[in-house]
Amino acid sequence: MQASFPIGVFDSGYGGLTVFKSMVEQLPQYDYVYLGDNARSPYGPRSFDTVYEYTWQCVQWFFAQGCPLVILACNTASAKALRSIQQKNLPQLPDPSRRVLGVIRPTTEIIGRYSQTGKVGILGTKGTVxxxxxxxxxxxxxPQLHVYQQACPMWVPLVENNEHNSEGADFFVQEYLQQLMAQCPDIDTLLLACTHYPLLENKIRQYAAPGTRIVAQGDIVANSLVDYLQRHPEMAQRISTGGSRRFFTTDDTRSFDEQASVFYGAAVQSQHLDLHVAE
Known part of the structure; x- marks a missing residue:
């Protein structure tokens, strides 16, 4: 049996599947493993130490699956855990050539291209903000950009409870956008700094000012991964190319599969992972 060295894709729940979908579309040849830590989500309200602990535990599981590269397709994990993992944990590994990348840097590298006014709004979880x-x-x-942030604590629960198209979602979308625009009415670019938020994009567009650029992260992160692998052929050569996709969740697989298909845009069949057993 051929050895599998997949790309690992991690999120606290379902949102990372919007990034995973774009990655698979652009790089379909590679093997992938996706893990949603649904049993412990949401990560947004949790402390830095807790998010780091959970994320590093999951990253270690990916490494045990043979992944030479792990993508944190989660803004909260990227914000609260990535730097510690890169600086503290990876250099101490038996194989220090393994890599963990996030979603924040690829987005911040290009966000300035979208704004004409130089005023950018960040919509994210409490933890990210x-x-x-x-x-x-x-x-x-x-450095010339002016950045304004707005935490949107109700958006992830709305999406994960399949209420993102409901009338109830309108209230919270409108409320957070009004709070953001009150900080600066000249904001012309909105970054959806949570991978759940693309499912609310239609409602966000409805209540945003006409002409506002709404930027989701899926294609940005996928493009960045393409570029990364071109610049690091030694990593690209380590990733197996069987075209397989495996899904894992730390919670109930039936509910995960049903909800995950909404984010991924295709049927999902997951396996349950007990992290306490996997440690």
């Missing part, structure tokens, strides 16, 4: 990761990273690439 509190971390200030986006303003810090954007300042490195686009």
């Amino acid at each position: 509190t971390s200030d990761s986006y303003p810090i990273e954007i300042a490195k690439f686009w």
Whole structure:
């Protein structure tokens, strides 16, 4: 049996599937493993230490599956755990050539291309907003941009409870957009800094000012991965090319499969993972 060295894709729940979908579309030849830590989601309200602990535990599981590269397709994990994992954990591994990448840097590298006014709004979870990761990273690439942030704590529960198309969702979409625009009415670009939020894009567009650019991360992260593998052929050569996709969840597989298909745009058949057993 041929050895499998897949790309690992991680999220606290379902949202990372919007990024995973774009990755598979652009790089269909590779093997992939997706893990949603649904039993412990949402990560957004949790402390830095807890998000780091959960994320590193899941990353170690990916490494045990043979993954040489893991993508944190989760803004909260990227904001609260990625740097610690890259700086503290990876250098101590028996194989320090393994890599863990996130979704924040690829987005911040290009966000300035979208804005005409130089005013950008970040819509994210409480954890992502509190971390200030986006303003810090954007300042490195686009120091002239003015960045405004708005936490949207009700959006992930709405999406994960399949209420994102309901009338009840309108209230919370409108409320958070109004709070953001009150900070600066000249914002012309909205970054959906949570991988769940593309499912709310139609409603966000409905209540945003006409002409506002709404930027989702899926294609941006996928494009960045294509570029990364071109620049690092030694990594690309390590990833197996069987075209397989495996899905795991730390929660109930039946409910995961039903909900995941909405994010992924195709049928999903997952396996249950007990992380306490996997440790």
